[in-house]
Amino acid sequence: MSAQLGKVLALIISDRFGPVVEKVGMYLFQYGTSPLLYIVKNTGLPLGKVKESLCVLIKYRLVFFVPNKNENIANYTFIADNVLLMLRYPKYIHLIKRKFGDESEMIVEEILQKGYWTASDVIQKVFQRLSKNVDNAVSFGQLKDKFVSLVTAKYLVRIPYSEEDRPVPNLILQEGELHSISEIDIQQLVISAKTGQPFCFPDQGVYWAVNFDRFHQDMRDKIIVAAFTRKFDENAGELVRLLLQQMYIRTQPWADVSNPVPIIEIKDIIKKQTGFPQLNVFFDQYVNVIEQDSCNLIRKSGEASGGSFQIFLKEAFTQFAWEVIEQCVLEKLDSKAARIFRLVKLKQYIEPDQIQQLAMIPAKEAKRLSYQLFEENFLQIQELRKAPVGNGPSKSFMLFHINLPQVAQMILELCYKTLFNIMTRRSHEKVMNKRIIDKKQRVDTISMGMRAQGASEDQLADIEEMITPPEREILEKIDRTMKKLTLVELEIDDTIFLLQMYLIYE
Amino acid sequence: MEKKVQIKTEMSEDRGGDSSQTEDRDNVEARLLELAKSHPEGISNDDIKQHMKEVPLPEITTVINKCLKNGTFDLFRTKDKLFYKYKDPSKKTVNKGADNEEKVVYKIIEEAGNKGIWIRDIRFKSNLNMTQLNKVLKSLETKKIIKAVKSVSASKKKVYMLYDLEPDNTVTGGAWYQDQDFESEFVDVLSQQCHRYLLQKWEDANKISGGPLLARNRSYATAGDVHKFISELGISKVSLSVEDIESILYTVVLDNNAERILATNGSYLYRAVNRFLPSHGLVKTTCGVCPVANRCADMGLINPKVCTYLSDWLNN
Numbered sequence: 041m042s043a044q045l046g047k048v049l050a051l052i053i054s055d056r057f058g059p060v061v062e063k064v065g066m067y068l069f070q071y072g073t074s075p076l077l078y079i080v081k082n083t084g085l086p087l088g089k090v091k092e093s094l095c096v097l098i099k100y101r102l103v104f105f106v107p108n109k110n111e112n113i114a115n116y117t118f119i120a121d122n123v124l125l126m127l128r129y130p131k132y133i134h135l136i137k138r139k140f141g142d143e144s145e146m147i148v149e150e151i152l153q154k155g156y157w158t159a160s161d162v163i164q165k166v167f168q169r170l171s172k173n174v175d176n177a178v179s180f181g182q183l184k185d186k187f188v189s190l191v192t193a194k195y196l197v198r199i200p201y202s203e204e205d206r207p208v209p210n211l212i213l214q215e216g217e218l219h220s221i222s223e224i225d226i227q228q229l230v231i232s233a234k235t236g237q238p239f240c241f242p243d244q245g246v247y248w249a250v251n252f253d254r255f256h257q258d259m260r261d262k263i264i265v266a267a268f269t270r271k272f273d274e275n276a277g278e279l280v281r282l283l284l285q286q287m288y289i290r291t292q293p294w295a296d297v298s299n300p301v302p303i304i305e306i307k308d309i310i311k312k313q314t315g316f317p318q319l320n321v322f323f324d325q326y327v328n329v330i331e332q333d334s335c336n337l338i339r340k341s342g343e344a345s346g347g348s349f350q351i352f353l354k355e356a357f358t359q360f361a362w363e364v365i366e367q368c369v370l371e372k373l374d375s376k377a378a379r380i381f382r383l384v385k386l387k388q389y390i391e392p393d394q395i396q397q398l399a400m401i402p403a404k405e406a407k408r409l410s411y412q413l414f415e416e417n418f419l420q421i422q423e424l425r426k427a428p429v430g431n432g433p434s435k436s437f438m439l440f441h442i443n444l445p446q447v448a449q450m451i452l453e454l455c456y457k458t459l460f461n462i463m464t465r466r467s468h469e470k471v472m473n474k475r476i477i478d479k480k481q482r483v484d485t486i487s488m489g490m491r492a493q494g495a496s497e498d499q500l501a502d503i504e505e506m507i508t509p510p511e512r513e514i515l516e517k518i519d520r521t522m523k524k525l526t527l528v529e530l531e532i533d534d535t536i537f538l539l540q541m542y543l544i545y546e
Numbered sequence: 547m548e549k550k551v552q553i554k555t556e557m558s559e560d561r562g563g564d565s566s567q568t569e570d571r572d573n574v575e576a577r578l579l580e581l582a583k584s585h586p587e588g589i590s591n592d593d594i595k596q597h598m599k600e601v602p603l604p605e606i607t608t609v610i611n612k613c614l615k616n617g618t619f620d621l622f623r624t625k626d627k628l629f630y631k632y633k634d635p636s637k638k639t640v641n642k643g644a645d646n647e648e649k650v651v652y653k654i655i656e657e658a659g660n661k662g663i664w665i666r667d668i669r670f671k672s673n674l675n676m677t678q679l680n681k682v683l684k685s686l687e688t689k690k691i692i693k694a695v696k697s698v699s700a701s702k703k704k705v706y707m708l709y710d711l712e713p714d715n716t717v718t719g720g721a722w723y724q725d726q727d728f729e730s731e732f733v734d735v736l737s738q739q740c741h742r743y744l745l746q747k748w749e750d751a752n753k754i755s756g757g758p759l760l761a762r763n764r765s766y767a768t769a770g771d772v773h774k775f776i777s778e779l780g781i782s783k784v785s786l787s788v789e790d791i792e793s794i795l796y797t798v799v800l801d802n803n804a805e806r807i808l809a810t811n812g813s814y815l816y817r818a819v820n821r822f823l824p825s826h827g828l829v830k831t832t833c834g835v836c837p838v839a840n841r842c843a844d845m846g847l848i849n850p851k852v853c854t855y856l857s858d859w860l861n862n
Contacts, residue, residue: 047844267822272758325759334805335822363823366802371829372837379800386800400737400797402728451828457842458833461850468851521860531827538826 044456046070049123051463056126057096060085064093068103068118075113099155100126101199101249107208114208125252127459127533132255136195139258143170143178144186148195148250156199156249159187159224160241164232180226191221197251257293260541264356272330275319279326282306283338283351296545300341300348303327307346335359354545361448361542364535368451369418376401377409381442384419389439410440417450418442445546452539459532466525473518480515483507574601575609579618579632588622588629647674651682655692655706660714662695662705722790735781736794741803743767743775744818766807766815769795832859 046069054062067083068074074082080090094116097103102122105114129152137145146166151157163183170178190196197218202209225242261284269277286305287298310320319326330338331349337359341350362385370378379399384390387398396406413419424437470477487503507515581597582589594606610630613619622629654671655663669679683706686692694704695713707713722729744767751764773791776782795816798804802821809815828834832855833842842848850856 270824271820271822276758322757322759325757329758329762334807360823363821364826364828367823367825367829368834371825371835375801378802379797382800382802398793398796399800400722400730400733400793402730405730454834454839455828457839458828458831460844461833461842461853461856462831464844464850465853465856524860528827528831531830533827535826535828538823 042453042456044453044460045120045124048456048460048463049120051460051467052123052126053102055463055467057093060089061093061096064090065097065102065118065123068116069120073115073117075108075115079116101155105208107206107210112207122252124536127529128255128537130530131259131533132250132252135255135258136190140186140190143183144190146170147183147187147190151196151248151250156247158241158246159184159221159243159248160229162248163187163224164229167229180229184224184226187224188221191219191248194219194251194254196248199247199249201245201247253293256537256541259537260353260357263360263538263541264353267356267360268330271333271335272326275316275322276326276330278316278319279306279310279323279330280338280351282309283349287351294544296352296354298351298353300344300350302344302346302348304346357538357542357545358444360538361444364538365418365444365447365451368454369413372416373409373412376405377413380406380409381413381418384440384442389422389441391437391439395440414440418447420446445543448539448542448546452536452543455532455536455539459529459536462525462529462532466522469518469521469525473514476511476514477518479511480507571605571609574598574605575613578606578609578613582619582630582632586632588624588631590627590629594630647672647678647682648686650674651679652686652691655686656708658705658707660707660711662697662707662713664703664705668706732782733794733797736776736786736791737797737801739776739779739781740772740791740794741798741801741818743772744798744804744816748818762817766817768809768813768815772816832856 046066049069050062050066053065063083063085064079067079071078071082076087076090076094079085079094080087083090085093094103097118098105100122101119103116103118105116107113108115132152133145133149136148143166146169147162150162150165163180166183167178167180187196198213198220200211200213202211204210228241261281264284265277265281268280283298283301283306286301286309290299290301307323310316310323313320327347327349331340336352337356338349338351340347342348366378366381369381376399380395380401383395383399387394392407392410395401395410396403399406401409410419414421419440420443422439422441424439426435426437483503483506487500490499490503577598578594581594585593594610595603598606610619613630614621618632620631622631650672651668651674654668657663665679665683668683669676672679674682683692687694690709692706693709694706697703697705722733744765747767748765751761754761754764769788769792772795773786773788776786776791792814795804795814796806799806799816803818804816805819806814806816832853833839836842836855838848842850842853844850
């Protein structure tokens, strides 16, 4: 909850919902939980606008409310984390597309766009979208199956509802209802699609939303598997993937350490697979190599049933966070600074003299770099003072050390700042080139309209020529810039995810 | 009463060039030294003849002459008889003519050994005042009995030690120092080469099929292996010890390019390793490496709209 984060959130909200909603959201971010009238008074917006904004924010699960002591008034609270997740929506959609295919992707996309929706409505909407594409016809039954499988895989969850009629409803959810699918009447869907009449479906009032946690679980596993693939090879990556898969049978998804997984289970799965012949042949060796590696993320916990193994998720992310920070030091300062940083990490507490000796860096440079690291807050100094004995010279030791959670938090803040900078820059570029972008859009609309009317190629070429070659060049450049900024925005989000994972585990 | 005299023993020298003869001579010398050490009061020519009957006299003469020359033997005359006395070559006494102060200072410096001693410490120990001490040190230095060596740990600090001693590594800094300057380029080159060697070994091991365990075990290298590689490469003018290579390899480990494990015989094994993560998003932008990121804000002189770093990066 920093000012930097607030700035990023403000940008995201105003990008998506406009300035009024941004004002309300930012008020709640800054002042914390507040009732409606406070917001109205302090933002200076008319009551209607504030109400509307709150509705929007609640709809997208960016704000939740609980009844005040006076049960007729609600207290609204801003959920900052969910706002940042809006940047991650493309990733969620992509993940679903890879795992479940195009139809499921559309279902998730629609739900993300709406915030929450009923099953029947989503299916109807997706059906409409798909039916435009003739050669790819899908029946309602298939779509329903896709939806059900998303719910059973816990990518979609039911959101709480209220049963009693009160000014401020208490939202509840019965146990077991979170992932239990309700009735979906395909018959009615078909009829409604044919007649085009709005229909009262049986699952009205049963709303579904995306379960971010489940997506994060997948993303977390993906990071771990990718890391192992990079460090060892694909076979080792596959082994870890299967280990994680088997872990879920026995362990809570967010546990620090998995419960022991018998290795024989994984061996059986690999035997049935054909994709990794190497892994099949050298299975025991791979297990050995990974277990004995110095990273120590997978450890043997017992000899039962051919050996059972645990995977240390918390430690994995601690090591990843270290690597992220080490890279920051490397890029920001120097490889020598990174060496010093790692040395301090290995020794935990170290004197300046030892640094220059062990890191093989000239005394002066070692001193400069370690104090620069200290200045940039990567290192901390612990001073040990000896109690002065008599009137002799008082001795004190200076020890460098690293406070990882603090450094991780600092890098996270830097990520927010970068995100803010990139978004600001992008909107700035848009404003600066507004005239030319507008012109391009106008030309595009005209040429599209003319094409629809059946204009000849010559006429179309005339229209196209309204954009001069220099202008075209500028447009290309803007296009490149935008792509670059968007790409980096997604990559920064990856870093944020990694660091957040570490901080959550911590 | 003993009286020290300097006499050149006039004996014919046997100049045998044969290798077997030199070997004999070493043997004779060892025996002679042994004999002299067991008689702290000195040995006479008769004693030598008695103990080494089979050795020809010219041979013994050569050896005695050599020992007298390098100062292992002292020659005495007691009651018109010549005695040879064993003298530890590492312990030299101050020349004659030295006064008491010089003797005291000499003793303090001698005690310090090859680590040397700082002038302040000499002053504390000897209780001499500064001007007097300076004079004494200067005189000892001109006589080539002691020398001053600059320490690497503090460039202005001079330490004194006996003239014929080789300074300790802590004073000179070892192989990495040339005239009190740390040769960081040399270290960098060595570190790169060590990394290259480990990488090469790792790649070779991976090429040979035989399972990951075998590949891993093959990719380990000892410091001795690396030492051999570096010596054969001939990039180093000074001769490096295995310990030197060990410390270079540790920097490779610190650079996260290798890992170090303890082998069963107590030595270290090194191996090139990969990192877990590719370079992440933050360092791909300019902001992650920006030197003025702390002063950057949405307004003011440094802001993302006019940031030159960002512009350069975007135009690239």
